[in-house]
Amino acid sequence: MTANLTARPAGSIALAPLLKPVTFAGMSLSSRFAMAPMTRFRSPGGVPAPEVAAYYRRRAEHGVGLIVTEGVWVDHPSAGHEDTVPRMTAGAAEASWRRVVDDVHAVGGRIAAQLWHLGSLREPIDGLAAWTPSGVRESGRPASHAMTAADIDELLDAYAQAARVAARAGFDAIEIHAAHGYLLDEFLWPFTNRRTDAFGGSPARRAAFPAAVVRAVRAEFPASRPVIVRFSQFKERRFDARIAETPAELDQILTALVEAGASALHASQRRFWEPAFPDSELNLAGWAKQLTGLPTITVGSVGLTRDFLRPGGPESISGLVQRATAGEFDLVALGRILLGNPDWVTNAAAGRLDDIVEYRKSHEDTYY
C-alpha cells in the first residue's frame, strides 16, 4: 500500500504541508507531489515494456500522489520518429498501458498520460517532413511542412483517438504537452507561428489550435477525469523564448485553454523560485492560478541539491513550502531527482538525507 508519510521521526524536515492527501481537479491524491513527465526510451515498437509498470509503481508507492507519464505520441506519423518512445494506440500499447495504470492504482497512486507531438523536432525520416505551424524551424535544420487546415483536422482526430485509448486504459487524467518548443508550443510562440488564418496572430489566436486539441480530448475523455495542459515560456533549445511578454498576453492564451475545457495547468519552468514577470514574486504556476482560478502544478529544480532540504532561502524547501501554503500552486512536480531516487519523498519526509543520491545526467540510463 501507499507509504505512511505521517510517521516521521523527530527532527525530520518540514515537508508536512506537502505530504497531506489532497483533492486536485477532482482526483484524490495521497500527497501534493507529482512525478514530472520524463522520456525514458523503454517502449520498443511504441509499446511500454513490462519494466515501465514497475518503474512508475515504485514512485507511486513512495509518496508521489500523481504520476505524469513520459510523453506518449499520438498515433500519427508526424508525431515522432523514435521506436522506443511509447505511443497511445489501440492494441498492444493499450494493453501495456492498462498494466501500468493497474500497477500504479494497486499502490494507491493516480496516473495521467502525457500526450505529445514533436512538431519541428521530429527528424525528417521516412520521407515525411516535420509538421509545424508555418514551416519555420530553428536555423540550420531541414525545412518543415506548414500545416494545412486539413492537417489540423487530421491531428485533432489523432488526439481524440489517443484520449479514447487513454480512457479505456483507465488513466485518471490526460496531460496535453503544450510546452518546451514542441508542436502545440510552436503554435503559441510568435517566432514559429506566422499564420494569418484563425490559428495565428494575437496570443488568443495562437492558442486556437492547442485549445482545439483540448476540446477534442475533452470530448472523448470522461467528464469526471481532468484534462491538464502543460505549457512553458522556455523552449528546450531556446531558454530565453517567451509565449507571453506580459500577464495580459498569458491571460489570453490561458483563457482560450480554459474555455476549451482544461481542468488544471502545469506551468513548466526551469527553477520554481523564479518570478514569471517583473514586479511580482509569483512564479509561472502562481500566475496561471491567479489568472484562471484553475488548480496548478509547479516544477523546476525541486530537490536537485542536497542543500535543498535544509531550511533556507527561496530556492530551498522553506521557499517551496511557503509558496505552497500561501496557495500559489497546488502540486509540486519532481523531475530529475526522482529518476535516481524513487523513494525521494519518503526519504525527504523522514530526514534521511544520506539515503538520497545526487542526480547525474551521465547515469540517466541506469535509473529504474
Ligand SMILES: Cc1cc2nc3c(=O)[nH]c(=O)nc-3n(C[C@H](O)[C@H](O)[C@H](O)COP(=O)(O)O)c2cc1C
Ligand atoms: C530525461 C528527461 C526527459 C524529459 N521528458 C519530458 C517529457 O517527455 N515531457 C515533458 O513535458 N517534459 C519532459 N522533461 C522535463 C521534465 O518534465 C521537467 O520539467 C524538468 O526535468 C524540470 O524538472 P526537474 O528540475 O525537477 O528535473 C524531461 C526531463 C528529463 C530530465
